[in-house]
Every structure is written in C-alpha cells, then in structure tokens.
Amino acid sequence: MIxxxxxxxxxxxxxxxxxxxxxxxxDFFRKIFDWWHASNLEGYAPICLGLEDFYTRRLYLRIQDCFGRPIASAPDGWFDVVERYSNDNNKTLKRTDKISRCLNLGSYNYLGFTAADEYCTPxxxxSLCRFSASTCSTRVEGGTTTLHKELEECVANFVGKPAAVVFGMGYVTNSAILPVxxxxxxxxxxxxxxxxxxxNGARGSGATIRVFQHNTPSHLEKVLREQIADGQPxxxxxWKKIIVVVEGIYSMEGELCKLPEIVAICKKYKAYVYLDEAHSIGAVGKTGRGVCELLGVDTADVDIMMGTFTKSFGSCGGYIAxxxxxxxxxxxxxxxxxxxxSISPPAAQQIISSIKVILGEDGSSRGCCCYSCFPCHPTTFSQGTYLHFCLAHQGRPS
Ligand SMILES: Cc1ncc(COP(=O)(O)O)c(C=O)c1O
Structure with missing residues (x-):
C-alpha cells in the first residue's frame, strides 16, 4: 500500500x-506588446505550438539545469558531472571545464556492473577489438554475430524460457513487439x-486498450469479465486474443507486481500474460532470475517475458523470452x-559476462553473495534503495 x-x-x-x-x-502580455514578432515561418502552421511548447518555455527551461547534465565518467555510485552556466535565463546552457564529483542517484546500475569489473571489463x-563497436547491419543481414547467438541462449536459460530474442533498445522492445x-x-x-x-506499443498495435487499477487483481478480473461479455466494439x-500487460517491479513506486494473483486470473479467463521485467530481472529472486523466482510463479505460466539490460546488467538493449x-x-x-x-557486440558481451557473474559461473562467489545478503524485503525497494544497497557494497555485488 502506498x-x-x-x-x-x-x-x-x-x-x-x-x-x-x-x-x-x-504570454498574454507578450501577445499584446510583441504582436509583430511572428514566432514561425510566414505562411506555415506553427510546428511546436500547444501545451508542450508552453511547458517547455515557461516551466522546464527555468529549471533545466537540474536535468540532462553531461556526465564525464562511468555511471558508478559516484560520478563526474560537468558544470554548466547560462547567459540567457537558462534558455541555453554552456559547458565549463569544471567537474563535480557527485553521488549518483540517477542511473539504474542496480548491481554496480557499469563500473570497471574484473570479470566483465576485459x-x-x-569483444570490441574482435567485433567492433557496431555490427553496422540488421540481424537478418550481417548483424548476427556468434555473441548474439550466445546472448540469446544465455538469456533464455537465465529467465527460464525455451527461447529468446534480443534488441538494441529496451524501449523499442516493448514498442515494437506489442504491435507484432x-x-x-x-x-x-x-x-x-x-x-x-x-x-506506445499498445497504441501502435491498433488493438483496443483497457486499463486496470494499478496492481489490483480484483479490478483486472472485473475489466476482463466486462470485456469478454461485451466483445469487440x-x-x-x-476478441481475437487478450493480452494482460504488467511490470515485475514498478519503477517509480518500487512496488512488486501481484503476479501470482494476476497469473491465476489470466489463466481463468484464457488471457495471455506479458511481463515487463525491466526493473526486476537480475535484481530480485534467490539467484537473480526476477519476480517469477521471487514470488514462486512458474515461468511457463507467463507467456511473454520481456526485460531490459540497462538496469541490472550495466549494458543496453532488451529481450523477449x-x-x-x-x-x-x-x-x-x-x-x-x-x-x-543489432545490439552492439561489446554491449552483448557485457550482458553475457554479468549474467555469468550473477550465476557464479565466473569462478567467484560474487553472484550468490549479492542475493543472499539483500538487506530487506524487496517490496520496499525503490530505485534509490537498490542503489544504496549497491553503494553499501562498494558499487558492485561482492
Ligand atoms: C518498465 C520499463 N520498460 C522498458 C523500459 C525501457 O528500457 P530502456 O531504458 O532499456 O530502453 C524502461 C525504462 O526505464 C522501463 O522502466
């Protein structure tokens, strides 16, 4: 309960x-006194008018130095932030040579793998020397390296599904998969x-979208019953098919999904379960395998398992298993x-290596130690709590 x-x-x-x-x-007075100043090209409709434009000019620009600060080091527990200044009331910001060492409460990096790691970094x-920074190709042309194949097998095995496919961005994984x-x-x-x-994936799919109250299985059941009774508009x-989409851990709330109840309801009404484990994979469960492991849900009961590599694995990209x-x-x-x-080869290698550390296949006991000494129950975790946990362990799971 929040x-x-x-x-x-x-x-x-x-x-x-x-x-x-x-x-x-x-804005009202500007219109009166500045009316001859056209804000867009003559004859063209304004390209950025509306509430977003107003928000950007009048609210965001005033405080924009709080956000998007350039970083001059790896996103470890502490990192180097570049100082900026403005000569025009924060409309534009200029970089200085000054750097501040700051406590990092903004990056995901839940297990500290973005810092130089004795196993992953070499x-x-x-892999960078062997495969280069990019494949410069799509997966179906020249973009599938041996690392991509190894990564997909490694992810499928880690999350407990027969197969997996990986993508270069976590965001795109959701927004491009749902419409397919x-x-x-x-x-x-x-x-x-x-x-x-x-x-965005749901909107782009053209399917009908209904929303249920956050993490409330009883409301999900009510929506399902109503929709099944009503059918298509x-x-x-x-309905041709029904997919229920939930997250393993909700990032802004740090709250665990009530997955066992949700899975039971979906089974009862024959709806597919799509689980986004961006924040839970690698971070919870006895061996880091996510919410299914933590809450005792059989992965066979979750039809589509999605996750990202940006949070626990110190890399980038996403997967569907x-x-x-x-x-x-x-x-x-x-x-x-x-x-x-396709996903960059060094990024793929980082994921493979960090999963090996988590599973204790790197020859050390760092992985097992990480999960056995989590200090409190994960329902109370928020992004910040994870980070404090990692910081308490010098930024890595050891
Ligand atoms: C639940 C969830 N899904 C997907 C994403 C997108 O992942 P990425 O940042 O790796 O692109 C995020 C990003 O934070 C997320 O919180």
Missing part, C-alpha cells in the same frame, strides 16, 4: 499552478502505471529485428 505525502503533493501542485498562471500571464574490451503480437480485434489490458514504452464479436514458436515468429516479423541495427 502512502501519499499529501503536504508535498499539495505544495508541488501549488508551485506548478503558480508557474502556470504566471506563464499564461506573461571481456568487453576483447496483437492488432485490430485484439484487446490489451494494461496496468494503469505501465511504462511509456508499453503505452460495435460487432460484439469475441517465450516459446520457440513465438520467438521464431518475432524473428520473421518484428521490424526491430528485421530493420534495426
């Missing part, structure tokens, strides 16, 4: 309200706090596999 800090929420909304009101006020450097596995006539039932990549034909038929189908049809450059 407790809402009402005072903080109220003062935050009040500050935003104040900035919004002043912004509107200033192997990543070797479901379309018009299908129904996606999505947790209300699902990540934007899922939202207008025709009321049965599932049945052999599903993965083969994705490899034949998914545009992110057919038309996008």
């Amino acid at each position: 407790t809402i800090p009402y005072l903080t929420a109220l003062t935050t909304y009040f500050s935003y309200g104040l900035l919004f009101a002043f912004g509107q006020f200033r 192997r990543v450097i070797d 596995i479901i379309g018009k006539g299908g129904l996606i039932i999505s947790d209300s706090l699902n990540h934007n990549s899922i939202v 207008r025709t009321h034909r049965p 599932g049945s052999k038929e599903l993965i083969q189908y994705l490899k034949y049809t998914c545009p992110a596999h057919l038309y996008a450059t």
Whole structure:
C-alpha cells in the first residue's frame, strides 16, 4: 500500500499552478506588446505550438539545469558531472571545464556492473577489438554475430524460457513487439502505471486498450469479465486474443507486481500474460532470475517475458523470452529485428559476462553473495534503495 505525502503533493501542485498562471500571464502580455514578432515561418502552421511548447518555455527551461547534465565518467555510485552556466535565463546552457564529483542517484546500475569489473571489463574490451563497436547491419543481414547467438541462449536459460530474442533498445522492445503480437480485434489490458514504452506499443498495435487499477487483481478480473461479455466494439464479436500487460517491479513506486494473483486470473479467463521485467530481472529472486523466482510463479505460466539490460546488467538493449514458436515468429516479423541495427557486440558481451557473474559461473562467489545478503524485503525497494544497497557494497555485488 502506498502512502501519499499529501503536504508535498499539495505544495508541488501549488508551485506548478503558480508557474502556470504566471506563464499564461506573461504570454498574454507578450501577445499584446510583441504582436509583430511572428514566432514561425510566414505562411506555415506553427510546428511546436500547444501545451508542450508552453511547458517547455515557461516551466522546464527555468529549471533545466537540474536535468540532462553531461556526465564525464562511468555511471558508478559516484560520478563526474560537468558544470554548466547560462547567459540567457537558462534558455541555453554552456559547458565549463569544471567537474563535480557527485553521488549518483540517477542511473539504474542496480548491481554496480557499469563500473570497471574484473570479470566483465576485459571481456568487453576483447569483444570490441574482435567485433567492433557496431555490427553496422540488421540481424537478418550481417548483424548476427556468434555473441548474439550466445546472448540469446544465455538469456533464455537465465529467465527460464525455451527461447529468446534480443534488441538494441529496451524501449523499442516493448514498442515494437506489442504491435507484432496483437492488432485490430485484439484487446490489451494494461496496468494503469505501465511504462511509456508499453503505452506506445499498445497504441501502435491498433488493438483496443483497457486499463486496470494499478496492481489490483480484483479490478483486472472485473475489466476482463466486462470485456469478454461485451466483445469487440460495435460487432460484439469475441476478441481475437487478450493480452494482460504488467511490470515485475514498478519503477517509480518500487512496488512488486501481484503476479501470482494476476497469473491465476489470466489463466481463468484464457488471457495471455506479458511481463515487463525491466526493473526486476537480475535484481530480485534467490539467484537473480526476477519476480517469477521471487514470488514462486512458474515461468511457463507467463507467456511473454520481456526485460531490459540497462538496469541490472550495466549494458543496453532488451529481450523477449517465450516459446520457440513465438520467438521464431518475432524473428520473421518484428521490424526491430528485421530493420534495426543489432545490439552492439561489446554491449552483448557485457550482458553475457554479468549474467555469468550473477550465476557464479565466473569462478567467484560474487553472484550468490549479492542475493543472499539483500538487506530487506524487496517490496520496499525503490530505485534509490537498490542503489544504496549497491553503494553499501562498494558499487558492485561482492
Ligand atoms: C518498465 C520499463 N520498460 C522498458 C523500459 C525501457 O528500457 P530502456 O531504458 O532499456 O530502453 C524502461 C525504462 O526505464 C522501463 O522502466
């Protein structure tokens, strides 16, 4: 159960309200006194007008130095942040030569693998020399190296599914896969706090989207019953397929998915389960295999297992793991596999090596030690708590 800090929420909304009101006020006067200053090319419709433009000019630009600061080192527990200055009220920022050493509360890096690692780093450097930084090709042309094959086997084995396919970006994994596995006539039932990549993937699929209250299995069941009874809009034909999309750990809340209950409901109503383990894979479970391992859910009951390599593995990219038929189908049809450059070989090697460390296959006991000494129950974890855990272990699982 999340407790809402009402005072903080109220003062935050009040500050935003104040900035919004002043912004509107200033825009109003600008229109009156500056009317001859056309803000766009003559004869063209404005390209960036609307609430986003207003938000950027009047709210974001004022505080933008808090965000997007250039980093001058690896995203370890402490990192080097480049100082900037502005001569035009923060509209533009210029870099200085000054660097501040800061405590890093912003990067994922849950297990500290982005720092130089005695096992991973030499192997990543070797792979860079052997395969180069990029394959410069899609997976189906020249972009499948032996490392890609090894990585897919390694991921499938790690998450407990027969097969897996990997992509160069976690975000794209969701947004490109959902439109391939479901379309018009299908129904996606999505947790209300699902990540934007899922939202965009669902929208792009053309399927009907319904949302259930965050992590509330009883509401999911209610939505499923109503939708199955109603069928497709207008025709009321049965849905071609139903997919329920949830996350293993919700990143902004640090909250664990009620997966056993959700899986039971999906089985009852014959809906597929799509589980995004971006924040849970590698981070929870007795051997780091994610929420299924932690909550005692059989991976055979989760039809589509998705995850990213940016959080626990210190790399980049994403994966889908599932049945052999599903993965083969994705490899034949998914545009992110057919038309996008494959994951960079050193990034693939980093994932393979970090999984080996987690599983204790590197010849050390670092992996097992990491999970056996988690200090508290993972339901209380938030992104920050993970990080504190990692920092307490000098930025790596040892
Ligand atoms: C739940 C979830 N899915 C997908 C992604 C996208 O992953 P990536 O950042 O690796 O592209 C994120 C990013 O944080 C996420 O939180």
